[in-house]
Amino acid sequence: RTMAASAAAQMSAAIGWQLLPQVQAYRLKQAQVNSCIDQLLQMDTAASMAPLMVAKVSRQFAAVSDLLAELAETINSTIALTRHRRTQARRLHLTDIPANPMSVILSLSALTTIAHLKSTARPIRNALRPIVRNIRLPKAIEVAGVGGVVQFDDQLSHGDVMKAMWVVEEGGEGGWGEVGDTLRVAKHCGNCQLPVTVGAGD
Known part of the structure; x- marks a missing residue:
């Protein structure tokens, strides 16, 4: 530069x-x-x-x-x-900001804050998409206690990724803990394979 x-x-x-x-x-x-x-x-x-x-x-x-x-x-x-x-x-290009500091900010932000950030400008929206998909959502799955049990389809649109993140985070550890236990038992009985992939239709 x-x-x-x-x-x-x-x-x-x-x-x-x-x-x-x-x-x-x-x-x-x-x-x-x-x-x-x-x-x-x-x-x-x-x-x-x-x-x-x-x-x-x-x-x-x-x-x-x-x-x-x-x-x-x-x-x-x-x-x-x-x-x-x-x-x-x-003007500062958000693509020049390392992903790690932005991911820290997103990890500490409420879902409504992320939604507001997304709606501000296209460069911000484009910068947030990979971080939400690759960092925030997987972390939410781990926190909910269903890591390795539930995953979301890689082909989800960004809007669906935001919905998935909301469902996982708002469900909380208790709600998803029961789902995780049920799926683990189902796998043990040979009724399903883990992780279960959740698509847009689900």
Whole structure:
């Protein structure tokens, strides 16, 4: 990132040096034109100026006015785009945050808090999905006492994963403990294989 920032700064400086002579030449010509306009307005030229010259000056004023308007629009667009890119570059990308600190935060957060985080912005939602699926839900299964007994289908949508996490955590150790004991007895009797996979339909 440091190298990228340094390269961007060098490019910005190069562009600035490229534009500087043009800006200085423009300001010099602008000062000359303003001086000529002042002289023109101070003269009593209504009778002495030929109609053709008046028409020519008028056309050139109109043409230059259009060019200046176009130049102003281009400069404003360039400024706006540059500011937008700088703002984007300064924003912290959640994909750059290590998963471990985020998983710690999620492990200590209530389900409603996670749901609120999910709804804030797409980058946050995308960052939370793998952590909820791969860390929070398996941990909830272990805490409920059904590790190795119950698992959830890997093909569950993220919405279904959130529902599964809610069911496991809200069920608590007591509720799932009875389920786990029942399934272990069923396996011992040869009635099922463990772990039992719970799908979206379940």
